[in-house]
Amino acid sequence: MIRLSNLSFAYGSKKVLEDFSLELSAGETVMITGPNGVGKSTILRLLAGVLKPVSGEIDHGLPEGTDPRLKTAFLPDSLSIYRSMTPAQAAEFHAGFYITEPSDLELALKAGIDINSKISDLSVGQRVLVHLSLILSTDPELILIDEVLHSVDPYLRDIVFRQLIAVMEKRNPIVVMVNLNFHDIANLVDRVIFIGRDGIRLDESVDDLKAKTRRVIAEEISPEHPVLFIENVMGKMHHIVYPFDEQAENANFESIQKMDLTEIMTAFMGGEYGVS
Amino acid sequence: MxxxxxxxxxxxxxxxxxxxxxxxxxxxxxxxxxxxxxxxxxxxxxxxxxxxxxxxxxxxxxxxxxxxxxxxxxxIAGRKNLQSDREIIFTDLTDEFISRLTELGFASEEIVKGLSDRLRGEIEYDQIK
Structure with missing residues (x-):
């Protein structure tokens, strides 16, 4: 288990996180989402050990004296490492640093990347694949993926997900993903954390979240039902209600519909921030 | 698959x-x-x-x-719950059917009426044959 306790962080005078706490359990795959500027990428960098918190603590739950960075695979939102090397050279270098067998670069080879050309000559998507080949080969206990996966085309992204699933099955790591497209990962994630300007606003397992959110079609809805977001669909008012009370099943609404994860997250974003 | x-x-x-x-x-x-x-x-x-x-x-x-x-x-080998198997098949298939229609915005009464109309239609058709 990893425990983040009362973390605060600022870039210069700009506060990004304040008194932020979170626990992550072994084997969990977590999506962190929310609007820009609430510190999602900062949380990943703190977890990766790339940044140090101004105050607060991170307990990686590792044996005394283990450097958590050696047990962490971090795919940041900007890739700059090993640019002057070829993927083959980078695999040797990386293995030396992490004290492990060099990556077989399977992922990069599957994607048809020439592992003897300079990394700086590769496309962004190819660089992501090389980077993932390196970091997934280190038997990580924590995998952190930022939104850079957007720059990988759908075919290669699919190869990435298959590789990730294989590592998840083999090592049972904690996986934290930030800012990814819900469609891509809806079936991979088992917990969703939505961070707003005032901290964590939602922290639920995906199954619980689906069970507790309903689209209610009704002219009006009494104030005891917590409405997240209202949509006008062809003149009918759709109220997205969370958390949905079982007793409300009996209320005299025109219709009550279950919602999938993408719709629910869109409602969370849209309800608060006016993005549709 | x-x-x-x-x-x-x-x-x-x-x-x-x-x-x-x-x-x-x-x-x-x-x-x-x-x-x-x-x-x-x-x-x-x-x-x-x-x-x-x-x-x-x-x-x-x-x-x-x-x-x-x-x-x-x-x-598992040697399952013998044939009656409950029939119930499971019925529940699984109807659950899927109902949840799909519900997600498309059909109300319970509409589903019940539509289903019984369909069933009556099928029966009449069989009798004509």
């Missing part, structure tokens, strides 16, 4: 569990037949391995499959 509807409000493990259960009770999967490994199925369906494990665990608790240490999961 199995298929997961990521747009469905039914949890993924539940979708998978129902599909495997239906294959077992309808005889599409034979006694002692090996189920795909967790990694294989998770990778094919692009779902979390924990989700496959959860579906398999539920199926084991409900005595549809049995796990053999180090070998994987197999369809």
């Amino acid at each position: 199995y298929s997961i509807d990521s747009r469905s409000a039914i949890p993924v493990y539940e979708q998978l569990k129902r599909q495997i259960r239906l294959r077992i009770v309808s005889g599409m999967l034979n006694e002692d037949e090996k189920l795909p490994s967790i990694r294989e199925l998770a990778s094919t369906l692009r779902i979390n391995p924990n989700t496959v494990a959860k579906a398999y665990n539920h199926l084991e608790t409900d005595e549809f499959v049995i796990s053999r240490k180090g070998l994987g999961y197999y369809v």
